[in-house]
Amino acid sequence: MRLAPILLSLATVSLAAPANFFDNAYDFSDELSDFYSKVSQYISRVRKSSTPSATCDISKIKLPAFASGLPAPNETVPIYVALGRGTQNYTCADSTSASTPKAIGAVANLYNATCLAANYPDLLELLPNIALSISLPTNEYATFPPANLGLMGHHFFTGTIPEFNLDLTATKQFGIAMTKKGGQINAPTTAVKGEYGAVPWLYLSTIDGTVGKYKGVYRVDTASGSPPDTCEKMPSSFQIQYSANYYFFGN
Template identity: 90%
Template sequence: MRLAPILLSLATVSLAAPANYFDDAYDFSDELSDFYAKVSQYISRVRKDTTPSATCDTSKIKLPSFALGLPAPNQTVPMYVALGRGTQNYTCADSTSASTPTAIGAVANLYNATCLAANYPDILESLPNIALKISLPTNEYATLPPANLDLMGHHFFTGATPEFNLDLTATQQFGIAMTKKGGQINAPDTAVQGKYGAVPWLYLSTIDGTVGKYKGVYRVDTASGSPPDDCTDMPSSFEIEYSANYYFFGS
């Protein structure tokens, strides 16, 4: 994919969508204003560039520097990057301060952000903060604004196992990563906290049942998703919305 079309799709998507599609996100928060400012800068740069247009070269994909606190992707190469938008799910034994929330998994749509990761990592890093403010499209297969990203797959738990199913349709087969937690660090202070805090950054190693060459998955750039410190006045089960970027590495 050429870079200019990527940028033009980013710049025009808000004009093509109905006004109520973006709900309250498009009051042009600081994050969104910064996002479109960067898009404009890149469009100007591409127009002046006389060299051949670059492609989505995954060898250029790098994890955010803060992720150096997680285990390194040993002898693996970047394959895909996806923006995740969904919920972290919890239960409470009772609705008192004597109980603490128990994590029971997550459910999220995964949107293909590989080209952004390869060519515009600063734009990619800002997307979870913006996506958190945008309701998921009622049409599951619609693209996700403001970056107009295509649905790539789904993240959920099979029992206690985090699964990333990227076999979206009969013709779109990216494989399946079955994982276990291999490392964790707290989200940086700059992360969007939401009501109770941003969920940690994770390294997930793959296990039996994985389909494809996946070796590890990183959850980074997290926004919101953490539960309250205790279960005071909380229901027996509840969801906290979150967003994050997922980096898929393989052999």
């Protein structure tokens, strides 16, 4: 019986890797152990099923329950989901406790997690915590472990505007979402905080300049990214590593 492609890929990484693979690639954390435990359970379930699903039905994609504190995606449907891995960027007027860090945007690679969101949402929710301890591949177009997700675009700021550019190559044109903040809630207490805390969950509505049918973007399942409370002993500009899942909705 064939395994779903996502599970087959995950099984290949977890079972065929050399003994020291995880030591060299990233720390084998409790989150990663939980991730592969769930993969194993899914593989067992698929093998026992007479009708294993290998489809990617995006209509099944739903935001995490905690996102109910954000504006609802009314009259829109999910289009894509991406794992974001990069940095939140800040500046300080001086290095004293009298100043507070100012956010100046973010830079992140976006990896296509759409089918993972449709078929295995509990695995997807674990990924940002794991991704935080994994460095970005030196080859930008390499897949991102542990789920071997392919690059689908980049997140950055154009001036003060959060942009999600999914027009990756001439043959991979997924559109561009230009956005503004439309809602915010603090990350749950269970979020991986990093050194200073997890950045908030966001709802971003699209604005002029958007290419495609995008209407809104949700940043959820955040891990790390927040700055210290003050600029004491901090440089004039600095970056904080972060990861998050991004849900793209449209019509």
